[in-house]
Amino acid sequence: MQAVALPTMESELRALAWATLLTPACAVYARFAARCLRPGIPRLAALLPTFPVFVYMPCMFSSLHLRLFSTFFHTWLATNKLVLLALDLGPLHPRLPLLPFVLCAGLPIKVRRLQQSQQQPTKNQASSSSSSSPPGAEFLRPCARSVLLLSCLAVAYPYTGWLPLYALHYLYCIQIFLTLDLVFSCVMLVSAALMGATLERQRQFNTPLAVASLNGFWGRQWNLMAVDLLRESAYEPVRARWGRDVGVLAAFLMSGLLHELLYWYLTLQQPRGEMLLFFMFHAAFQIAERWARAAGLWRPPKAVAYLLVTAFMVVTISEMFFGPFVRAGTDVRLKEETVAMVELIWGARKYLLRPFRVASS
Template sequence: MEVGWAAGLAASFLVSWTAAAYCYWYVRWLPKGAPRLLASIPVFATYSILPLVFSRETHILGVALNFCIFTWMGSFKVLLLCWDRGPACDPWVLASFLRFAVVMSFPAHIRREGRVVKKHVPVGSPWLHRLMKAETWSMLIVRSVLKLMLLVALCLRALPFRDALPQIAIYALYTILLYLFVTIVLETFAAIANSLFGIIVEPHFDNPLAAASLEEFWARRWNLLVSNSLREVVYQPVLAALKDRTRKHVLKTSEEQPGNHSRATNDALKQSLHRRSSNGVERSFPEGRHGLEKEEQNYGVAKFWAMLATFFASGIAHELAVYYLTLQVTGEMTAFFTLHGLATGLEAAWSSYAPKTRPPKIICRFLTLGFCFITACWLFWPPVARGADLEVIAEMQSFIQLFQFKFVSG
């Protein structure tokens, strides 16, 4: 049954905390792996239904928020919980159901290094630097208010002239509105989690305009909540599986062809295959010839396929989001993120094999942002702009008008 905003938020809150209680007092006590995964099926089903609580015709923002927070991010956190990973498995979080429910229900990754820590910004830093970087709840609220003012100004001054703008200008405006809306929502949730529950969350964006490569843009600049979740749920498991397969193949080859390697080289190969890189994913480093060099090449191939699988999974998730909003599946979102996965892989190969040919950083920034915007105009925005955009615009303007009416009448 479709409901309005107030009833929809109440229903989402009640259902999400019920699902969190189910995971806290039942799922997490089961053996990790398949038993937890099977027991979590009701949670996945519940999260998939939550966006439908809101009316798609009149409350499409509620549909989008429920999908992103619960159907996507919530399901990812439950998946990680099934294998004792992710933010919900932190001992500090597990010590309290309240913390557990907040982490499972809020679009946030907590920041912890043995204890909750804040992003330190020197006290003597310029006020603008503190405003842009500090992760305290007060600075998060200030940033959200400033961005909300800009969002309202664009809705009142720019959107009414939408029909007079060229299509590329409309997509540029949509990109700005999307960034403002997403950051306002995420930073507001982060401020609530910080002020009420003492949870410090990781920053969600880090100056996307400064990205000098596609890898930097997607992995370290744009919507870090999504990129970190995809890294944990897709990239690392796929890379680990491919690495394990590569390890077995290389060791088998080295044992079957002893004439090609010395005993010392084979021992070095076995040791290198068990080393770990700084991010916790197994990685080897060549210490000999032939087989070791071959293994390093295989590692690069494994990284490429793991990265491509990650982008493809992101495309499927965005495709599902479009379906919830428009009730149509076009494949354009999947194509957009798959294309970016291929481009990021080619870019990484370029940096590895011909690093001296890369242009200056300012040119790289221009090329990176240009590629993102052009491909977004081609594949990302069209499926959204086939009706859903007008519904979102109408809903945002109705919110603003309602606020103005209450403010003036008050």
């Protein structure tokens, strides 16, 4: 199978330019179609032409990081949000103003409903007027933290050859979290600056490295935007008809299929079902954990639960999730891109911080 071409600055800037043009264009069209058509088949049929655009968009990038984020932002979130919009569900709504609608469609953010956004200025007027920090200032600290820790990882990676496999893969987990948190925090920072305080959720992760429960990790700690959409598009409709456990299986089934698609985007190799097996395995253990808690069979001390669940996560991720990517050499490409990304950020830090120095002075 043909591998993903090596990225160049010219190719990635060209792909970013196309994505920056195509995403708002599709969002503006979707908003216009949704305002003109009633929910259901007519609206879904009108939105169908946008789906191939979002499905193809990751293929424009050669950088694996940009492919990953384009897959998540466009092929996964944007398409899912538009399907929910066709059913008059989800975070998108035709009555949203144009800019919030476009940003919410193409980015992992959730805008407050119109009633909430209209009430918010009167409710928090005093606090917002007394605060001198610019919108989104609370995201600067996680951005700086992620850059610093990713820099430490980039420096340490050449010396990790002696580490056991599970320890190395635990570093991979930390890298994935820091990279996602950095990108999501930057997205939130820019979105908050453009729209003010109209974002519904401020952070997408809730201490995901402190894992004491599978239910807590997948439901309240990891990638909460994806959790919200999976809940609305898979869990809730299936649970309403067949019960909670089948709803959990449906949500993990959808997540597994989407990760199979992500595997293809990153490797251009035919998926073998390992991503799907990983998520269904975790779904079964999540249901079993909840049953055991309800029966009083699983109530260990918090420290013991942390050690056991973390070990379970690391072993299953190492054996079932990272395995296909390691065989394809994706981990090596991602590490090389991480080192290059950190060097680029540190090289441009004085230009990135210049506006905030001016604002603070």
